[in-house]
Amino acid sequence: MSSKQTGPIASFVRFVVCGGGTGIASSAALVQLSGTMSMAVANAIVTVLSTLLANELHSRITFGNGRASLQVHLQSSGTAAVCYLFTTAAMLVLDAVAANPGALTEQAVYLSASGLAGVGRFVVLRIFVFARPKAAxxxxxxxxxxxxxxxxxxxxxxxxxxxxxxx
Structure with missing residues (x-):
């Protein structure tokens, strides 16, 4: 990857591909691990490892900054945690306002919240976490x-x- 930062559209496409690819791999790993341990433990392991992998991919591929430092991993993981809280809140609000939402409604709310959270995460990562200092x-x-x-x-x-x- 070149050392100069590319435009936001190209970065966003790489963000979606890296995040989506990590999500698909995480799903497969979760299925494999859940056969040998509890779902809660398997999900915790997969969540931690997939977050670390996604952080590294975003640093190297999405934003072209090379290997992610500990600070970058912590900041990027913090944005993932905020996204988790956002999507959880959306689902809790749905449960509070709809007595018996159907699967289609649940998926629509979850995917919409995930999409909004993902766009917000991309913006925070691009502007604050992976921003390169401007040369004086x-x-x-x-x-x-x-x-x-x-x-x-x-x-x-x-x-x-x-x-x-x-x-």
Whole structure:
């Protein structure tokens, strides 16, 4: 992957492919593990491992930042936890407002909430978690030094001290 960040549409497509692929693999792993242990334990194991895998894929493929650091894993996992809470809340609201929702209604609510949560997660990951620091423009960093060198009186106190010592 190139070191420069690509546009949001291409990143979003990679986000969906990586997340979707991880989801499909997780589903298969859950089925396999649930035959040998309780569903709750199997789900916990699959959730942790698939989140770590998705974080790594998003870092390397979706956003092209290379290997994910511990901080990135923690932040990205936090966004996944918020998505879980959002989808759970949507399902709880559905249960509170509909006495007996059908399977189609439940799936529509869950998938809608998952989609909204996924878009929100993508935005947070792109802007905050995987954002690359912008390089400082040379004119911005050099300008105060040039002003201080040409006019020591206009320079900040620390710059005047350095100019006076240098002179």
């Amino acid at each position: 423009e040379p004119a911005e960093t050099a300008a105060p030094a040039l002003v201080a060198a040409k006019n020591p009186v206009a320079a900040p106190v620390f710059a005047r001290t350095e100019v006076a010592v240098a002179a």
